[in-house]
Structures are given as C-alpha cells and as structure tokens.
Amino acid sequence: MSKEQRVLRYVQQNASRGDPDSVLAAVDKFGWETEWAMNVGDVKGLILDRFVKETAPQTMLELGTYMGYSAIRVVRLLPETAKFLTVEFNPENAAIANEMIAFAGLQNRIIQITSDSADVIPQLKKKYDVDTFDMVFIDHWKDVYVRDIKLLETNNLLRKGTVVVADNIINPGAPEYADYVRTCGKYDSTFHESNFEYSDDIDGLEKSVYRG
Numbered sequence: 001m002s003k004e005q006r007v008l009r010y011v012q013q014n015a016s017r018g019d020p021d022s023v024l025a026a027v028d029k030f031g032w033e034t035e036w037a038m039n040v041g042d043v044k045g046l047i048l049d050r051f052v053k054e055t056a057p058q059t060m061l062e063l064g065t066y067m068g069y070s071a072i073r074v075v076r077l078l079p080e081t082a083k084f085l086t087v088e089f090n091p092e093n094a095a096i097a098n099e100m101i102a103f104a105g106l107q108n109r110i111i112q113i114t115s116d117s118a119d120v121i122p123q124l125k126k127k128y129d130v131d132t133f134d135m136v137f138i139d140h141w142k143d144v145y146v147r148d149i150k151l152l153e154t155n156n157l158l159r160k161g162t163v164v165v166a167d168n169i170i171n172p173g174a175p176e177y178a179d180y181v182r183t184c185g186k187y188d189s190t191f192h193e194s195n196f197e198y199s200d201d202i203d204g205l206e207k208s209v210y211r212g
C-alpha cells in the first residue's frame with residue numbers, strides 16, 4: 001500500500017464523511033504523528049486560508065492536486081457558485097485525491113484534471129470555459145513554476161488583481177520563480193515566511209498580485 005493510500009485509509013477511518021474540516025484534521029494528524037506527506041499542511045494552510053478569505057475568488061486554479069488536501073482546504077471557504085479547477089500529473093495521486101475529495105463531500109465543487117499542466121493551461125479557456133482566474137495556487141513541480149506562470153500570462157488567464165500564491169519558496173525551494181515574480185515588473189509580490197509542512201523547518205508562501 002502506498003503512503004497516499006495509507007493517508008486515505010486513515011481519513012476514511014477517522015474523519016466524518018461530508019465534513020471537510022475533519023478530513024483536514026485527520027490528514028494533518030497523520031502527517032505530524034505517523035508519516036510526513038507533501039501537503040501544504042496546517043501551518044502554511046492558515047496563511048493560505050487568510051489569502052482565500054481576503055480574495056474570495058469566484059474562479060480559481062490549483063496546479064498540483066496531490067492528495068486533494070489544499071483543494072479541500074480552499075473550497076471549504078468558497079461559496080457554492082465558485083469554480084475551482086485542480087491539475088494533477090500523476091494518475092495514482094489523482095485517484096487518491098478523487099476519493100479524498102468525495103469523502104469530504106466536495107466532489108461537485110472541484111473540477112479535477114489529470115494531465116501535464118503545460119498541456120492543460122492552453123485549453124482552459126475553450127475546453128473548461130474559463131475567462132480569467134481570480135486566484136491561482138501553484139504547488140506542483142518546483143522547476144515548472146516559472147514555465148507555468150508564463151503560460152498563464154501568455155494565455156491571458158490572469159487579469160489585473162489576480163492573486164497567485166506559490167508553495168515551497170524555501171523548501172524544497174523555487175528560487176527562479178521567486179526571482180521572476182519579484183523582478184519581472186508584472187507582480188506586486190510578498191513573501192510570507194512559515195514552517196515546512198509537519199516540521200519545524202522553515203518554508204514560506206509567495207503571494208504575487210498581477211498588475212495587468
């Protein structure tokens with residue numbers, strides 16, 4: 001059984017079906033007490049919650065679903081009318097996320113796409129009926145963060161005020177991305193220091209507002 005399957009089983013046996021907060025609590029308890037996993041986690045998650053509440057996005061994109069933890073974390077704060085798309089490359093992870101999201105009762109609120117983000121981003125307007133995103137959460141492979149934010153720009157998926165949040169700026173690190181958003185002149189970017197998931201190590205989120 002994979003680690004991701006062990007986390008899902010723990011959630012199914014310890015959380016309450018249809019209760020997103022109990023699902024998040026179970027994943028976090030497992031992450032702290034049993035096996036580390038690369039979810040954004042409860043500490044950085046509180047900062048992400050604040051950004052979501054401040055932005056109140058009607059349309060949002062996530063790159064890097066993994067087990068669905070941050071999708072559940074975000075969508076639990078959004079109105080039923082919000083549109084949330086999440087892209088995952090790895091079909092095994094996507095299958096786990098699908099079950100985790102269903103257990104949380106949010107399957108009607110999250111559009112899961114299993115594909116390489118580079119292939120999906122150019123299709124979002126036509127195939128997924130997207131105009132522009134109010135918010136984007138980037139948490140996939142660290143070495144494609146820059147490629148993908150540039151794809152979002154060139155595919156006109158950002159608008160003045162779009163809030164782009166990126167995980168793992170320190171650990172494992174996304175130095176080219178941090179440099180890009182802070183120096184290219186297209187974003188007002190701030191770094192929010194925090195802790196690495198389920199650890200006392202340092203990490204942080206970058207919040208970058210597109211100037212349009």
Ligand SMILES: O=C(CSCCNC(=O)c1cc(-c2ccc(F)cc2)cc(O)c1O)c1ccc(O)c(O)c1
Pocket residue numbers: 038039040063064065066087088089090115116117118139140141142167168171172197
């Ligand atoms: O989702 C993926 C790839 S898997 C998750 C990426 N996340 C990480 O790699 C990740 C890693 C670590 C970490 C691991 C080991 C360490 F020793 C230290 C840090 C921490 C995190 O918080 C992470 O988020 C995807 C790829 C391509 C696509 O086009 C797409 O759409 C999606």
Ligand SMILES: [Mg+2]
Pocket residue numbers: 038039040139167168
């Ligand atoms: Mg991450």
